[in-house]
Amino acid sequence: MSAEIAEQPAAARRTLERLMPQRESLRELAQGRRRVLLAARGSSDNAAIYGRYLLEVVAEVPTALAAPSVATHYQANLDLSDTVVVSVSQSGSTAEIVQTQQWARACGAATVAITNVDGSPLAQSADVALVTQAGPEVAVPATKTYLTQMVALGVLADALSSGEALAGDLDQVPDAVSRLLQVDVAAAAEALAVADQVVVSGRGLLLGTALETALKMEETCLRPVRGYSYADLRHGPISVVSEGLLAVLVAAAHGPLAEPMADLVRDLHARGARVLGIGGTPTFAELCDLHLPGPDLSEAVEPIASIVPAQLMIEQMARRLGLDPDNPRGLSKVTQTEFAG
Amino acid sequence: MSAEIAEQPAAARRTLERLMPQRESLRELAQGRRRVLLAARGSSDNAAIYGRYLLEVVAEVPTALAAPSVATHYQANLDLSDTVVVSVSQSGSTAEIVQTQQWARACGAATVAITNVDGSPLAQSADVALVTQAGPEVAVPATKTYLTQMVALGVLADALSSGEALAGDLDQVPDAVSRLLQVDVAAAAEALAVADQVVVSGRGLLLGTALETALKMEETCLRPVRGYSYADLRHGPISVVSEGLLAVLVAAAHGPLAEPMADLVRDLHARGARVLGIGGTPTFAELCDLHLPGPDLSEAVEPIASIVPAQLMIEQMARRLGLDPDNPRGLSKVTQTEFAG
Structure with a gap:
C-alpha cells in the first residue's frame, strides 16, 4: 500500500x-445527450460521488448515481437514450458493473468505461474507454487506482x-500529490489507533473523500468506522456523538462549503468529541485538535489530492495496530456482490 | 412514539x-418530462430511496436523488426542463429543501411536494402538493410521517x-400495517439492547427500510448503528464483522432480491455474527437467529409496511435502555443543516 501511495x-x-487527448471523442459521444449516470461499487463508487458533484457543479450536466440492482436484478426497462452511462471499475470486470453497462446500452445509453485494465470486459464493450494508467496495484486496498479514477472523472x-475548462487545474494535481507525500501523519495515526470510536464526515465535492477515508480505514484497519455526509451527520447520528469519539473531518480550503465546517468542529467539541x-x-x-494539511489546489480538483494524507495516516495506523495494510483480512481485489456458484 | 406507531x-x-384523486394532476404535470429527481434529508431521504427504486422498477421512469448542496451552496445552473423534482419533508419547511425546490423551479423543473403540513412553504409553492394525512406527530422520531411519505410515493x-397500476396493492397496505402492530418484539429488543455492535442491511426496494431502521435506532437509542446496502456491506465493511456483532437484515418475501439474502445470513454466521x-x-x-415477520404484500409496496416491526422493536429497545423514545437527546423535529445566526 505504501508503494502504491508513493507512485x-x-x-x-x-x-x-493518456486521457486528455480523448476529450474530443467524449464530446462527440455526449452530443444530444442531456445527462450522466455513474455506475460503480466500493472505492470506485466513492470516486463516482466526486464525479457526480464535479459534473453538476463544473460541467453543469445533471448527473446521478445508478442503483446497479435496478439493472442486474430488476432489469427495469428505462429509456436512457438521453444519457451517457459511465461505468467505473478498477478491474473492469466486476460482474454487476459489466451487466449494468450492457443493460445501459440496451436502454439506449452511450457508454463510457473508466477502468485501469485495458482489454477488460468494461473497456472492450464501451463506446469510449478511459483507461487509467495507475499500473498494477498489488495491495488490496485501492489507492492509486482510486486517485486516477478521479483524474479520469x-x-x-x-x-x-x-x-x-479544468485542464489547467488538472495539470497541477501531480505536483500537489507529490508535496502531500511529505506530510507527517504520526500523531494522527496514533490518535486513530487508540480512539474508542471514529466517524468521518465531509460534504459536497469532498463527500467522496470522506466516505473513501471511512471505507479504507474499515478495510485496512478492521475497525468499524462510519462515514457520513455533513447533513446526514446532523440528521440523527450527531446525537450519538460523545466523549471518546474522534471525528475526522475533510474540509475544503475554498468555495461555499469551506466556512461551515468550522461550525461543525465547534459543535462536535461542545458534545465532547x-x-x-x-x-x-x-x-x-486552528480549531481542530489535530490537523493535516490539504492540497493547495482549486476547489474543483482538490478532492483528487485530498485523499493522500488520509491514505498515509491509515497505512501507518494499520501498522501501529499490528496489521498488514497490503493484505487485510476477508477481502479480495475483485468483489462479487453475489456468491459464485 | 408508540402512539404514533399505532396510528x-x-x-x-x-x-x-386524499392523494389517489390527485393522480390525474400528477400525470398532467409529468407530460413531456422524462425523469424524476427526489430531494430530501434524514428519514424523508430514506423514504425517497424507496421512491427512487419504485419509480424506476415499477413506473420505469429514470429517477435520482438530488444532492441538495448542488442547489443551496454551489447553485449549479442545470437544465431541469425535462424533470419533475419531488421534495419530501415532513414539516415542509426544512430550509435547504425549500431552497432546493426554488432552485429546481428556476432550472425549469416541474415541482411536487410531499409534506405533512398543508400551507407549509413547500406545499404552497409546489405545482402539485401531496399532503400526507398523518396528523400531528408529537414524538421526535418520525414514524407515521415516514410511512405516509412512502404511501405518497x-x-x-x-x-x-x-x-x-399499484392501486390495488396500495389498498392492502393499511390492513397489513394493522396486522404487524401485533408482532411480539420483546426478544428482538432485548438482543439489540445487549449487543456490542449492530449493523443493518437491506437492498433494492428495501434499502430505504434498512437505512431508516439504522437511523431510527441511532436517534432513539443513542447507539452507533451502521446502515449499509447489501453491496456496500460486501465491499469492505464485511471484513469488520466478527463475534459480538448483531446484524439486522431486512429482506423481501418475493422478487429477484429475496433469495440472495439467505446467502448473506450464511456468510455472516461464518464470520461469527x-x-x-x-x-x-x-x-x-429459518436461518436467522431471531426473526420478525414482515408484511404479506406485493414486493412493490412491502417496504411501506416492513418498517413497522423495526419501529416496534426500537421503541421497546429504547425503554429497555432506560431512554425516552419520544424525546431523544440532542435532536429536534426540524433539522437545519446550517447553524442559525
Whole structure:
C-alpha cells in the first residue's frame, strides 16, 4: 500500500497524458445527450460521488448515481437514450458493473468505461474507454487506482464543460500529490489507533473523500468506522456523538462549503468529541485538535489530492495496530456482490 | 412514539383517500418530462430511496436523488426542463429543501411536494402538493410521517406508471400495517439492547427500510448503528464483522432480491455474527437467529409496511435502555443543516 501511495504523482501524470487527448471523442459521444449516470461499487463508487458533484457543479450536466440492482436484478426497462452511462471499475470486470453497462446500452445509453485494465470486459464493450494508467496495484486496498479514477472523472468533466475548462487545474494535481507525500501523519495515526470510536464526515465535492477515508480505514484497519455526509451527520447520528469519539473531518480550503465546517468542529467539541481535520481554511485548522494539511489546489480538483494524507495516516495506523495494510483480512481485489456458484 | 406507531393504519388510509384523486394532476404535470429527481434529508431521504427504486422498477421512469448542496451552496445552473423534482419533508419547511425546490423551479423543473403540513412553504409553492394525512406527530422520531411519505410515493409511482397500476396493492397496505402492530418484539429488543455492535442491511426496494431502521435506532437509542446496502456491506465493511456483532437484515418475501439474502445470513454466521431478520422467504426466516415477520404484500409496496416491526422493536429497545423514545437527546423535529445566526 505504501508503494502504491508513493507512485500516485506519476500515475496521475501518465493518466492525464493518456486521457486528455480523448476529450474530443467524449464530446462527440455526449452530443444530444442531456445527462450522466455513474455506475460503480466500493472505492470506485466513492470516486463516482466526486464525479457526480464535479459534473453538476463544473460541467453543469445533471448527473446521478445508478442503483446497479435496478439493472442486474430488476432489469427495469428505462429509456436512457438521453444519457451517457459511465461505468467505473478498477478491474473492469466486476460482474454487476459489466451487466449494468450492457443493460445501459440496451436502454439506449452511450457508454463510457473508466477502468485501469485495458482489454477488460468494461473497456472492450464501451463506446469510449478511459483507461487509467495507475499500473498494477498489488495491495488490496485501492489507492492509486482510486486517485486516477478521479483524474479520469476530471477529464470527463473538462470535456463536457462549455465554460472555462479544468485542464489547467488538472495539470497541477501531480505536483500537489507529490508535496502531500511529505506530510507527517504520526500523531494522527496514533490518535486513530487508540480512539474508542471514529466517524468521518465531509460534504459536497469532498463527500467522496470522506466516505473513501471511512471505507479504507474499515478495510485496512478492521475497525468499524462510519462515514457520513455533513447533513446526514446532523440528521440523527450527531446525537450519538460523545466523549471518546474522534471525528475526522475533510474540509475544503475554498468555495461555499469551506466556512461551515468550522461550525461543525465547534459543535462536535461542545458534545465532547475530538476532531482530526484534513485541509480546510486557516480557522478550521486552528480549531481542530489535530490537523493535516490539504492540497493547495482549486476547489474543483482538490478532492483528487485530498485523499493522500488520509491514505498515509491509515497505512501507518494499520501498522501501529499490528496489521498488514497490503493484505487485510476477508477481502479480495475483485468483489462479487453475489456468491459464485 | 408508540402512539404514533399505532396510528399508522388510519394515517395510511386517510393519506390514500386524499392523494389517489390527485393522480390525474400528477400525470398532467409529468407530460413531456422524462425523469424524476427526489430531494430530501434524514428519514424523508430514506423514504425517497424507496421512491427512487419504485419509480424506476415499477413506473420505469429514470429517477435520482438530488444532492441538495448542488442547489443551496454551489447553485449549479442545470437544465431541469425535462424533470419533475419531488421534495419530501415532513414539516415542509426544512430550509435547504425549500431552497432546493426554488432552485429546481428556476432550472425549469416541474415541482411536487410531499409534506405533512398543508400551507407549509413547500406545499404552497409546489405545482402539485401531496399532503400526507398523518396528523400531528408529537414524538421526535418520525414514524407515521415516514410511512405516509412512502404511501405518497406509491401514489406518485402509480400515477406515472403506464402498465398495471399499484392501486390495488396500495389498498392492502393499511390492513397489513394493522396486522404487524401485533408482532411480539420483546426478544428482538432485548438482543439489540445487549449487543456490542449492530449493523443493518437491506437492498433494492428495501434499502430505504434498512437505512431508516439504522437511523431510527441511532436517534432513539443513542447507539452507533451502521446502515449499509447489501453491496456496500460486501465491499469492505464485511471484513469488520466478527463475534459480538448483531446484524439486522431486512429482506423481501418475493422478487429477484429475496433469495440472495439467505446467502448473506450464511456468510455472516461464518464470520461469527448473529442475525436478526425481518421478513424474507421461509428459508431466510429459518436461518436467522431471531426473526420478525414482515408484511404479506406485493414486493412493490412491502417496504411501506416492513418498517413497522423495526419501529416496534426500537421503541421497546429504547425503554429497555432506560431512554425516552419520544424525546431523544440532542435532536429536534426540524433539522437545519446550517447553524442559525
